[in-house]
């Protein structure tokens with residue numbers, strides 16, 4: 042199998058861990074370039090890893106690589122995908138919420154033969170949902186429950202003046218579709234985006250967000266119904282060691298996807 046050269050955008054919680062795994066654990070994959078808005082973060086990461094990794098700008102990163110990994114911000118996702126498609130490079134996107142208003146890019150990638158990889162992130166059940174999508178799915182609902190502090194600063198909370206400090210029992214604070222959820226909770230809701238793209242699309246995927254003061258973990262529950270029957274999943278996520286806003290399972294799902302790319306055995310849909 043041909044070795045895969047990787048360029049990484051974003052050297053934070055997810056990016057730094059993926060960089061370590063690529064350089065230390067994945068046979069057949071080489072990290073050749075990294076980029077970060079904060080150059081010091083890129084420099085720190087490179088100095089910790091093996092030599093031969095260069096620091097580049099986002100515009101330059103797709104040159105000389107086979108795969109671009111975005112682990113930075115939803116805002117730059119369209120730019121990253123457009124650049125990857127124009128250079129015929131595959132791309133793995135972590136900030137999947139950034140794709141919701143640019144679904145045309147998925148079609149462009151298909152037409153150009155470019156792969157876009159979207160890890161499952163912090164949820165379970167995408168395997169079954171993808172299989173179910175080969176027949177009719179009638180409904181998909183994601184209920185995300187978080188400790189109130191985990192929702193602070195989200196545009197929906199700010200716009201509606203929701204006082205998260207005085208919530209004493211579980212409270213449903215948002216109900217809408219995945220597009221509305223991505224706008225209102227851009228830093229929290231990549232799972233809704235990924236779920237909707239794997240299932241019945243962002244307009245039909247329902248999202249509920251609950252602020253629950255009894256929780257110490259972020260909980261994602263999925264309920265889907267269709268010709269196949271019914272799927273119910275529940276993930277109780279621990280945070281990643283260096284970022285309380287990122288679930289550790291999301292980091293692990295990207296690692297698993299990268300490992301699968303270099304493995305000739307593929308398990309699950």
Ligand SMILES: NC(=O)c1ccc[n+]([C@@H]2O[C@H](COP(=O)([O-])OP(=O)(O)OC[C@H]3O[C@@H](n4cnc5c(N)ncnc54)[C@H](O)[C@@H]3O)[C@@H](O)[C@H]2O)c1
Pocket residue numbers: 050051052053054055056076077078079082099112113114115117134135136137160161162163227228229231232235284286287288291
């Ligand atoms: N798919 C999922 O389930 C899932 C789960 C968790 C996080 N995420 C998303 O993945 C992304 C990374 O998460 P994280 O926990 O590593 O965040 P983080 O804040 O720890 O790291 C992000 C890094 O990207 C850099 N960055 C930000 N904007 C940039 C830009 N425009 N250009 C270059 N670098 C930039 C930051 O300086 C930082 O080093 C976030 O957008 C987050 O929302 C997705």
